[in-house]
Amino acid sequence: MSALTKAGLKLPFSPTMQKETTRLLTRAFQQVRINGFLPTDEIRSHVRQTVDFLLHNRHAISLLADIHENDDETYVHSANTMFMAAAFAIRHQMEDAECFRWALAALLHDVGKTRIPEHILKKPGPLDLLEWEVMHQHPIYGFQILRKSPDPEIHGLAAQVAVEHHERLNGSGYPHHLGLDAVHPVSRSLMVLDIYEALTGHRVYRARSSPRKVIHYLMNDYSDRVSVPVILELASMVGIFPVGTFVENEDGEILMIQKYEDAENYRGEMTVLKIFGPGKKILPRPQKRKIPNLDPTTILRTYDYRAVGLTQEQWEYLMGGGAPGIT
Numbered sequence: 001m002s003a004l005t006k007a008g009l010k011l012p013f014s015p016t017m018q019k020e021t022t023r024l025l026t027r028a029f030q031q032v033r034i035n036g037f038l039p040t041d042e043i044r045s046h047v048r049q050t051v052d053f054l055l056h057n058r059h060a061i062s063l064l065a066d067i068h069e070n071d072d073e074t075y076v077h078s079a080n081t082m083f084m085a086a087a088f089a090i091r092h093q094m095e096d097a098e099c100f101r102w103a104l105a106a107l108l109h110d111v112g113k114t115r116i117p118e119h120i121l122k123k124p125g126p127l128d129l130l131e132w133e134v135m136h137q138h139p140i141y142g143f144q145i146l147r148k149s150p151d152p153e154i155h156g157l158a159a160q161v162a163v164e165h166h167e168r169l170n171g172s173g174y175p176h177h178l179g180l181d182a183v184h185p186v187s188r189s190l191m192v193l194d195i196y197e198a199l200t201g202h203r204v205y206r207a208r209s210s211p212r213k214v215i216h217y218l219m220n221d222y223s224d225r226v227s228v229p230v231i232l233e234l235a236s237m238v239g240i241f242p243v244g245t246f247v248e249n250e251d252g253e254i255l256m257i258q259k260y261e262d263a264e265n266y267r268g269e270m271t272v273l274k275i276f277g278p279g280k281k282i283l284p285r286p287q288k289r290k291i292p293n294l295d296p297t298t299i300l301r302t303y304d305y306r307a308v309g310l311t312q313e314q315w316e317y318l319m320g321g322g323a324p325g326i327t
Ligand SMILES: [Fe+2]
Pocket: 109, 110, 138, 165, 166
């Protein structure tokens, strides 16, 4: 299997597996439109194959920066979201069965769009107020469709994720204005993958954005609506390390990225705080350092601020450029 070429960041399976998934979804969603039921067995075996592929080709997970083809948007979007959700779960070392549930829920999260009229779904421009109202029903439609499935994982987790994936922090989302604490952890992560996929993908009414731009947008303009730790996990999954990320390098040092010379693109000379020295030895005080860049292939793993013993306040203080001296 070919590794990524630095410029392309192409997934080795993108042309074939993504097309297969898209074809399967086209048929499945058509069936939902006609008789209201999903071809469950076919979907399960396809998701199983995809998750198995990713489990046995773990290096492919880091190559998710570009998985787009110009095809029917909802299907491509759902297929890509599934790849990302499976990869996300695998990176978190979840059990195989759990990775499967994440992938299945991700693949079906927008199934409610089968009940949205085509002229709204495929409108080549922004929707008006009334059209948005119709569009905002798709999580509820999805829930209704998936609840009818006899498959416990579909009428359970997948249905819940379908209805919750547009909820946002402090109840600013829809349809039930639940807030992040009230939704399932899979929904909390999937909503970030969903936005990332939608913005990096091609849409009829706007050009796609680069992964770096989208991560920057999520961190700077959207972090009051979704989970910041999830944004950071997603970023490291696609090989981007925004300010606030804790990375472990090959020497076992843990560094927090504090500043980039080119802040918008996360490029150029970086200021990092060394929290743990070689061999993960904790330092009495974090040390500030400047490094020319970070080679993603030398990063063994990334951490949440809690995993390095910081409170959210301390972490935010450091992200904002605060000086070392935390206790
Ligand atoms: Fe959606």
